[in-house]
Every structure is written in structure tokens, then in C-alpha cells.
Amino acid sequence: MQTTPGTVQVRFFARYAELVGRSATAVSLTLPATVGDVVRLVRERLPGAGAIPERPLAAVNLKHVRLDAPVQDGDEVALLPPIAGG
Amino acid sequence: MQTTPGTVQVRFFARYAELVGRSATAVSLTLPATVGDVVRLVRERLPGAGAIPERPLAAVNLKHVRLDAPVQDGDEVALLPPIAGG
């Protein structure tokens, strides 16, 4: 399988944003890759991100996705704490 | 069983009031008697009341009752068309 370099924007919300002290970061990675790969890279590279669960709720381009969903270059990947709306 | 004369006030509502052209009437009867007896007397004596069903919904002193419920002297007996509130 051919691999290419890519970048995704990763966004953090609520408690996760507090843990990493920011609301977004860019993550460079080798494609193809999954949301789970992005989570793993974030947890390794970003100070404070180790406290984010290994399997958080996630969204890509404003849609809920499973962690085995693929990411594309330029995607917006969001890591979502347990939802507590309503 | 000892019998005594009594009087009940009978009230009519909605379509039943239209049928008899009034909202109330006094009915003299021999006690003990039931709500069903009152209905029968009303349907016999009051012009227009024959169009009221033989077994209408009824209340005594502001409470739903069955037609075999007893009436006392001075009771308010109401004949209620099918309820259509809400």
C-alpha cells in the first residue's frame, strides 16, 4: 500500500482542552491512518494528553466516528469527553 | 325496607342541556333509589329527555358514579355527555 504524509487538525473540548491546555493542535502523520492512530500520536506527543483515555469519543469533520475510521489529509479530528448535554 | 319521599337536583350539560332546553330540574322520587332510577324518571317526565341515552355517564355531588349508586335527598345528580375535554 502506498503511503503519503498528511496533516490533520485535532481539536480538544471541555475537560480534554483543560488537560492539554489548548483547544487545537496540528498532527503530522503517515497516511493511510485511522482516528485511533491520531489519538495514539496525540497522547504520545502532546504534554498532558496522556490523561485523555486511550479510546475517547471522536468525530471527524463534525460527524461521530469509530476509532477505526480513516482520516484524510486536512481532516478535522475532534476528541470528545463524555457527552453531558441537555 | 322503609321508603321515604325525596328530591334530587338534576343537572344537564352540553348536548343534553340542548336536548331538554334547560340546565337543571328538580326530581321528586321515592327513596331508596339509584342514579339509574333518576335517569329513568327524567327520561319519562321531561320533554326532550327521551333523546338522552338510557345509560349516560353520571355524577353525584361532583363525583363520577355508576348508575347503581344510591341517591340521597338533596343530592345533585348530573347527566354527562361523553367527555371531550383536553
Next chain:
Amino acid sequence: MTHFTREPLSLERLVAEVSSPACGGTCVFLGTVRNGPAEGGVTAIEYSAYEAMLEAEFGRLLADAGGRWPDVRIAVRHRLGTIPVGDASIAIVAAAPHRAQAFDACRFMIEEVKRRIPVWKKELRVDGSEVWVDPSGRPTAKPSHV
């Protein structure tokens, strides 16, 4: 407490009556005068009631609901008189610590109202005719001799 009015119902006021810091979920039911495809030209409905019994029966109904859901706060108001299409004829508010109870109590209330509360309605139609509505939803033609 009066459970009926001849004025337009105020939903905000009814909600305020049962609001409490302990209640996180509030369910409201509004019954409104309808002129849908099945109605065919209703302009308004004239609501009438056995008013003294309405009050007594609402008191008993609220006591029944309070027995089933002790933590739920319920307010209800039935509008009487001539109500135009689109306006509310009844408003029920059930506020509860948790939403399931609020939904259940509110639904219970409207089902019981339709079964127990002595209210009647006469449809006023665009052609000038008036028809009593029976509980199955089918109008009863006005008797010809009236």
C-alpha cells in the same frame, strides 16, 4: 387553586408555578384547537364544563398523580369558552427531578383528563354549523329539533 380560565393560557406562568431547584426535567403538554384535514373548516371550538365538578375532579386527579409520583410537581389549566384554531385549550406541566417521571406524569395527566374531567366541546365551522364532538373524535350532528 382554580384549574380553568376563560383567558388565553400562559405557558410561562404555569411552568413557573411548578419550577423548583430540585427539578431538572419538565414535560409540558399543550392541547390546541385543530383544523386539520379531518376537521374540514373548523374556525373555533366552544368549550364548556361542569365547573364545580371540574375543580373537584382535578383535585382528585392531582392527588392520584401525587400518589404515583411523589416527587413530581404538576400544574394544569383548562381554558373554557370560545377558543380559536391554533390556541391552546389545555396546558399541563410536570416538573420532576428526572425526565422519565416528568414525561410519564404529564402523559398520565392528559390521558386522565380526557377520561375524567367533565368538559365538552362544540365545533364552530366556517359554514356556520355547530357540532358537538364525541370522544372518538367524530362529531355528533346537532339534533334537528333544537
Next chain:
Amino acid sequence: MTHFTREPLSLERLVAEVSSPACGGTCVFLGTVRNGPAEGGVTAIEYSAYEAMLEAEFGRLLADAGGRWPDVRIAVRHRLGTIPVGDASIAIVAAAPHRAQAFDACRFMIEEVKRRIPVWKKELRVDGSEVWVDPSGRPTAKPSHV
């Protein structure tokens, strides 16, 4: 259509959005900020959201509800920001020709909101502490290193 606001929710306005002469039954759900015995000193809740996704997900949710109940008209608004105890954080209105659909659609909406709409809340307490609320209702202590 915007499905969130930072202002107090207006129930009357939301009801008006979905009112229709064809609808005889309207069910409303209001979620309000609670300070009950289980909360212990909550003064307000700070609601935040992934706002762009909130809009997108509400759009998909309303489409789902429209598929299940084609005749039901639904409006929903989530309030964000700091909401004091007793104020509503969400209002959902479902207007239907008949009441059963209104209740079912309204209940569906709030259950799905709690499952799908990316909103978070942080309790602000009388002692000055702040705690994130997890979906089971148990607060998560603020990590000590923050």
C-alpha cells in the same frame, strides 16, 4: 437555523415556531439546571459545545426524527454559557396532529440529544470549586495539575 443560544430560552417563541392548525397536541421538554439533594451546592452550570458539530448533529437528528414522524414539527434550542440554577438549558417542542406522536418524538429528541449532541457541563459550586459532569451524573474531580 441555529440550534443554540447564549440567551435565556423563550419557550413561547419556540412553541410558535412549530405551531400549525393541523397540530392538536404539543409536547415540550425543558431541561433545567438543578440543585437537588444529590448536587450539594450547585449555583450554576457552565455549558460548552463543539458548536459547528452541534449544528451539524442537530440537523442529522432532526432529519432522523422527521423520518420516523413525518407529521411532527420539531424545534429545539440548547442554551450555552453559564446558566443559573432553575434556568432552562434545553427546550424541545414537538407539535403533532395527535398527542401520542408528540410525546414520542419529544422523548426521542431528548434521549438522542443526551447521546449525540457534543455539549459538556461544568458545575460551579458554592464553595468555589468547579467539576465536570460525566454522563452518568457523577462529577469528575478537576485534575489537580490544572
